[in-house]
Amino acid sequence: MRWSCQASWALSCLIFLNVSRVLAAGDQVTIILVEKKTGKPVAAAPLVLDGVRVQLTDEKGAVRLKNLDPGRHLIQVNDPEHLPFSAQFDVPAGKPLIFALDSKEEEEEEIVIRAERQKENVTQTRLEMTEVSKVAGTQGDPIKIVQSLPGVARTLAVGGSSGPGIIVRGSAPEDSKVMLDGHDIPLLYHFGGLKSILNSDFLESIDFMPGGFGVQYGDATGGVVEVTTRPAAARGFGGYAELGLLDSGFFLEGPIVEDLAFKAAARRSTVDVWLPAVIPDEPGLELTVAPVYYDFQLRLDWVPRHESRLQLLVFGSHDEMKFLLEKPPSGDPSLRGDMSMWVDFHRGILKWTQTPTSRLEWKASLSGGVDRARVGMGQQIHLHISVPNLELRLEAGAELLPSLRLHAGVISGMADFTTSMSMPRPPKEGEIPSAFPGQKLLVGEEHVFTGNLSAFTQLEYRLAEPLTLNGGLRFDWYGPPMWKYSLSPRAAARWKLRPGTLVKAAVGLFQQSPQEDELSRIIGNPQLGLERAVHYTFGLEQELGGQTRLEVESFVKTLDRLVVRDDQTFYSNRGLGRINGLDVLIRRDAPDSLFGWLAYTLMRSRRQDGPAQPWRLFDFDQTHILTLVLGYRLPQGPAGRHGYRPGWEFGLRFQLTSGNPYTPIIDNVFDADYDTYQHIPGEINSRRLPLFHQLDLRVDYTWCFDYFALSVFLDVQNVYNHRAAEAVIYNYDVTQQAYVQGLPILPFLGVRGAF
């Protein structure tokens, strides 16, 4: 008996002492665990406090701890349905501590999806919104971060790159495709690059494929940017309102009924509120409609069963500006009268996803909408376009064998183009337009109802454990006015040399229809054929440890049947192109601390505008493109119920790129009828603008309360105010030249309140 009493006493003392380490003299602390995405309490979760296990959480996700020592403590949670969690905290005065946990099920889904996509595209960079939502220089607009990825040339801040678009590995902006949830969208930015048309909280990820992409993507010879929206949260309301100098908006998300959830966002520019006040009152110039833009998104998600999902996404964008120019400007005497621009589009996408087994998935989506544009310059020049459109996409993915996977699909679309125009022919890449006044106007109306049909099939075969082969074939048929079809074979291989080292290669044929204006009966040639490109890529991926990896990829692209100017038929398919280069990317993925990447591209992109024409540089050939993106989070506590964490976040972006080539003007002839000068060009793209460099910085601070978070951010573009040379202009007799300077230092200040 004696030893048992002594043992019991000793054991009691030990327990007491251990417990007393936890329950020392101090206040009671209530800790609440909730699920991050839904806000639901996490019940029966085992808590470990300072290395010692304490009680499980109750049905409200709470546990009350008495007599906690003041100072810093460590909490750890290893709940079977959630990812491991740990955080340090200081004993709060009189209020509960709320910690948000990530569900294991969502993480697994994400990993599976990511893994699936990586198999299908040899060269692919995925950006998660959690990583890039606060990168410097993007004004909180994550889609702009694509312009900082390797292989992407720098574009103008507004007006973009001969059209708002992305210049990928030496390809023209219209050669790359931007897709949202599997369907094309006509615009990605307001006013050609000012702000993206999509709210970042609608987005889950952005996948960027600069070349060698799979057969599920077609009608593009450059690259592909695929934007995926995030499903609406089924439980727990959340949202925010935002106010800024550029625009203001809101976001709201939450359940409607069980298994049905919604998210909505809208945004409107605020520039038109203050711009008229700062524009001087000049005789002959009247700002009738200040620049205004808005966009909206609405998504509904219905999950009747775990393996099924029906989603409806409705979104739209509108840009408008109008001013009255009664007095002719110095630059062009023919510019008089109303100058107006009005561009908008609206779309709806209905999508059904079914995953009956872990080896089979099929999707069906229907997209429909209207794209419209009206541009007017004075009394003589106008362009009106209206395009109602519809597209159906069916896809299936199946694991036929453990080593064999099939991905196939059919896409069918139709569009009804109605155009009215009175305008000179727009200049093509590589061309210098003649003086605007005196150009012959092409006038007419056109109506074309067209359709297209595509089908693709792709097989992925794991030949041996380290070696995976991928081959596919795509068929495309184009209706009026072209009436053409094409076959595009593509192949790729991945070989894991050893853990953490991957060698990859891809080759493929890519084809693309000419642009709408090039096929126009009025200003183009409806007899044009498809443009073609063959991509060759070879690369290496190497894990460097510490969540850092290195990617090196060489690429070659040969282009033919490019659309070029033709004196007889407006346009013909006689152009050729050659592009070769090297991309290097060092990337660190650590969203809770330091993350970012260093990207470098070395490239040469050339064109030949017809037989016997000399080879010349592409308009946007940038030999060197260096980009550094860094972000650092210094949170001072755990995430709250609203998902935000208090504390500081810092961001930096630095870009250094070669200047764009340009064609010098070497002489001029005075046009006495219009009091202008016809410029005589020298050799096309024979000179280059100076080197471009710019530093952007961003700082965020978030205050967290129980059910509310307040964030303030300052995003400063061009911190050291370097005025980049964007273009060359000349005086009237070409005896002097000057650079058109880029944007100066631009601070953007914003406030966001979230719940």
Place this chain on the structure above:
Amino acid sequence: MKRLTTVFLVTALAACESPFGPPTLVDRLRILDLRAEPPEIDLQSEKIVFTSLIGNPGAEEISCRWAVCLLNIGWVAGQIDCPSDDSLIFGTDCQGAELALSDLIAWYLEHGGQIPDELPPELEETDIPLFAGLEITAPGKVRRAIKRLRLNLEGDEPNTNPRLAGLVLEDGSPLPHPWQVKLGATIALRPLVDESSLQTFTDKDGNQRREDLLFSWFATAGSFSDRRTIWGQDSQGRRLENNRWFVDPAYSHPGPARLWLVGRDGRWGCDWLEFQVEILEK
């Protein structure tokens, strides 16, 4: 749709002012205008009389060639050879030259041209790419200018050149004679037009319209607030043809100066006036 935004924005930027010195300043040899009388010819005309407006502040010794050329000025900038080896040279006097229509037609037919009995509906007069050109040669430099030869083949009332009636101060008072201004002064000016010379015509859309008159301003000293002004008024009733001449010391010095006013009617008719000014010390 992606190109539309860029076309609009880039074109709108053309309205922005230049970073160079004033384009109205004639500080070196420069062709300011070419006039044809009549500005629109028909097959019953006998001749076309060309005159030139040349700014030559340095009184350089110049030689000239007048030529008729066939030029395809399209949408893309390129070489403009006028005069060239194939051109019809019809004068060497820098002040002006006469072109006999018979010579023009003979040369045109010889170089592959055709003159239809009537104009096909789809063909416009501007599709016949006939130009008159002036080439001025001075030591170390060449200046060239072109002007369209507008043909009237439809029998409509032909266009005539507008007539400028003078230049006054903005308040309507006449210019002083002799006209003297001080360095650093700003003078508000208003052009006068013989409004009976502004014709009413039928435009391409079948609407009756009165000719617009666009003024170009030049001077051998100073600068103008606007390079060009237009006859008329804005939505608030402010006159748009007026202009302000700033005798900017950066671009002026005491002594004689010249000022030119050129008016164009938008249908290739034009007229001009020249003024002598004495710039005095401040």
